[in-house]
């Protein structure tokens with residue numbers, strides 16, 4: 001049963017296309033608002049598939065990427081946005097790891113390591 005669910009999930013992810021809603025819908029309702037911020041902010045310059053299909057499933061990498069994207073001219077991503085976005089991406093990483101059969105209690109998902117070059121400032 002579990003294997004089947006995993007297969008279905010993998011198939012969904014595998015087809016890549018623009019239909020990633022089913023998988024996002026599986027995230028908890030609480031993260032819906034976070035997803036909305038992510039969807040709004042991270043689809044401005046490229047499709048959402050970019051981050052979603054990047055294969056990143058590590059909070060540290062997400063922190064670095066979101067910081068990097070924020071610094072893009074005209075990103076419109078505020079510090080507050082990045083908190084919600086990172087919260088969504090954290091959930092997303094957990095789902096990705098489950099799907100891949102990776103451990104979800106990995107330090108990569110909890111390490112509070114701030115991105116090296118992003119300590120506030122302008």
Ligand code: HEC
Pocket residue numbers: 041042043044045046050051054065066069070072073074075076077085
């Ligand atoms: C202001 C424009 C802009 C916004 C907003 C933006 N990005 Fe990007 N993003 C870029 C550019 C430019 C690239 C690299 C260009 C390319 O390779 O096509 C990129 C590439 C990426 C990549 C791929 C990096 C790689 O090495 O393949 C990821 C992942 C990514 N963005 C995630 C995000 C996330 C998450 C957000 C929301 C927090 C976001 N982006 C918002 C401009 C933006």
